[in-house]
Amino acid sequence: xxxxxxxxxxxxxxxxxxxxxxxxxxxxxxxxxxxxxxxxxxxxxxxxxxxxxxxxxxxxxxxxxxxxxxxxxxxxxxxxxxxxxxxxxxxxxxxxxxxxxxxxxxxxxxxxxxxxxxxxxxxxxxxxxxxxxxxxxxxxxxxxxxxxxxxxxxxxxxxxxxxxxxxxxxxxxxxxxxxxxxxxxxxxxxxxxxxxxxxxxxxx
Numbered sequence: 001x002x003x004x005x006x007x008x009x010x011x012x013x014x015x016x017x018x019x020x021x022x023x024x025x026x027x028x029x030x031x032x033x034x035x036x037x038x039x040x041x042x043x044x045x046x047x048x049x050x051x052x053x054x055x056x057x058x059x060x061x062x063x064x065x066x067x068x069x070x071x072x073x074x075x076x077x078x079x080x081x082x083x084x085x086x087x088x089x090x091x092x093x094x095x096x097x098x099x100x101x102x103x104x105x106x107x108x109x110x111x112x113x114x115x116x117x118x119x120x121x122x123x124x125x126x127x128x129x130x131x132x133x134x135x136x137x138x139x140x141x142x143x144x145x146x147x148x149x150x151x152x153x154x155x156x157x158x159x160x161x162x163x164x165x166x167x168x169x170x171x172x173x174x175x176x177x178x179x180x181x182x183x184x185x186x187x188x189x190x191x192x193x194x195x196x197x198x199x200x201x202x203x204x
Contacts, residue, residue, distance in 0.1 A: 018123075020093060021095075021204065022091060022204045024186070027175060036191075036198060037132050037198050037200070038085070038086070039087070041060075041106065057107045059104070059105045060082050060103075062075045062082060063102075071084060072094060092188075097129070100124070101124040104119070105122075119132045120132075127203070130200065133197070135198075137150065137197060146161050147161070148162075150195075153169075156192075157193060172190065172191050174189055185202065186200075187199065
């Protein structure tokens, strides 16, 4: 996302096939310094009744009305604004999703050496658009239909993501492609450690 200027909701709904944009060249040049991720509900700007009440896992559905480099705004099923704060690589542009109905699921865990943030964005048909995770590696139940592990290549930890028999792997600061059924996914490894990682899986 390259601009802080809000992109407003168009008059008509856009195509249900709208996908995030990922600038791979920009990502490779910035990955060394953009290694942290965060997605969280902004409780100061969101109506209290619109915030899910679950303590560690929160889910909301609605239509995206605004995207900037720092936040995403959607209107939920009760027509209340839900503001989501973003810390994502600038090479990832979510503005094509403005006007789309999406489901956003966030979870925050405090176990381990550092907090783990996990965010999944799906379209109205349940198709994965974005998976962003920073922290501990997920187990089978937390990998959203994929499998994640870390291996070592020439003493460098490598993040491996599998969709059935198809796998993609990437070291920190690199991008790999993964075919998952009919979906073309990009695995973006920002930080890779023996027991954790910061990464994106983007449908693009």
